[in-house]
Amino acid sequence: MGYLLDYPVAPELQAFQEEVREFLRAHLTREVVEERQSGEWGNGLGRHGRRFLREMGKRGWLGLTWPAEYGGLGKTVMHRFILAEEMEYADAPQLGTGPSIVGPCLMLYGSDGQKREFLPGIARGEIAFALGYTEPEAGSDLASLQLAAREDGDEYVLRGQKIFNTETHVADYVWLAARTDTQAPKHKGISLFIVDAHSRGLSVQPIYTAGDHRTNIVFYDDVRVPRRNLLGEPNKGWYYLATALDLERFFPVSGVIRQLELIIWHAKQPRPGGGSPLIEDALVRRRLAELVVQAQAVRSISYRMAWLLGQGSVPNIEASILKLYLREFAQRVGRAGVEIMGLYGQLRPSSALAPLGGEVEKYHRASPVLTISGGSSEIQRNIIATRGLELPR
Ligand SMILES: Cc1cc2nc3c(=O)[nH]c(=O)nc-3n(C[C@H](O)[C@H](O)[C@H](O)COP(=O)(O)OP(=O)(O)OC[C@H]3O[C@@H](n4cnc5c(N)ncnc54)[C@H](O)[C@@H]3O)c2cc1C
Secondary structure (H helix, E strand, O other): OOOOOOOOOOOHHHHHHHHHHHHHHHHHOHHHHHHHHOOOOOOOOHHHHHHHHHHHHHHOEEEEEEOOOOOOOOOHHHHHHHHHHHHHHHHOOOOOOHHHHHHHHHHHHHHHHHHHHHHHHHOOOOOEEEEEOOOOOOOOHHHHOOOEEEEHHHHHHHEEEEEOOOOOOOOOEEEEEEEEEOOHHHOOOEEEEEOOOOOEEEEEEEEEEHHHHHHHHEEEEEEEHHHEEOOOOOOOHHHHHHHHHHHHHOOOOHHHHHHHHHHHHHHHHEEEOOOHHHHHHHHHHHHHHHHHHHHHHHHHHHHHHHHHOOOOOOHHHHHHHHHHHHHHHHHHHHHHHHHHOHHHHHHOOOOOOOOHHHHHHHHHHHHHHHOOOOOHHHHHHHHHHHOOOOOOO
């Protein structure tokens, strides 16, 4: 671990932190990292990533904070914080949608049958979920979603289109938001479903981001879902979604800190041809120093989130503050990296001359998406302004 990341950990958690590091040394193979970095398989849902997640499942870490009755270990939020930070720093697959969002929502709102059918498989790393919310005309304004779920006997029939549904091509199930009442006000006609990703009538088309990550357009052409896969009550989906969105906003910060460490390391190296290291340039030093201060700020904000969660609160504006600051900080780090490296900084990972194997260039290219996915920066600012500062809408 680098000096920037060596975050303070309470004595009773240090053994767990060491256990996670030990696990990563043993199981995070080059294949798992390469698969994740390729962007083709989402958050580790390729062959190697799935094996890695099953190993985590064997230790109970996919249900780390879940109660024992659902196959969890009942550990604290700080355990989860440490697990997420260590995994992100090592570029390992994160816990994913099933353990972080679907599992906790099922525990709150799912039927006994759903809990029996899905929770053990999620905790063992055998069942993976994709998120099916966004549509071409419903992103920031998610309540406008139109994909129709029509009742037909003991089934619902799904018809419509989703966009930017990452991982649907490799997941087992989709956690899907659909419209079950077209007459009700928009927030009151939405339901949540668990849809088999291999259902007849479901087809997936890839879209690639500037950072080479795959996401998808997904078509639902009369896809049939059994009624037992409806979450809770029909038309209450918006309320369940609100819980799910709050659960999604647990962002580890060590990935961007690792990028900053890499850039600082690079700046300290002798330059090809015998030039003095970049760090000796006062402007470079000043820029890096500013980013180090911001890294400490982002770390503090994430500690506050973890502390609030540990108190049993659901962070709301705090989650928006972290999302906004972290994702914009990531862009500043990526930009600083390629600019400090000069023209070489623009070389892609495929070039033998790319500094740091092109990692910072790729990070820079991928970083604009981070301020869009999971709720855009503008929307986070709106939340902070209206809910946090109580400014008028
Ligand atoms: C790489 C990637 C992966 C994603 N993965 C998933 C996924 O797995 N599942 C899923 O369901 N979705 C996913 N998304 C979708 C993501 O959540 C949406 O893209 C995001 O919420 C923005 O919605 P939009 O793209 O429709 O943009 P729009 O909502 O059309 O917004 C366009 C622009 O207008 C701004 N804007 C919109 N409304 C306001 C407002 N009220 N005030 C101020 N500014 C506003 C936005 O900030 C943005 O800059 C992903 C997106 C990306 C890019």
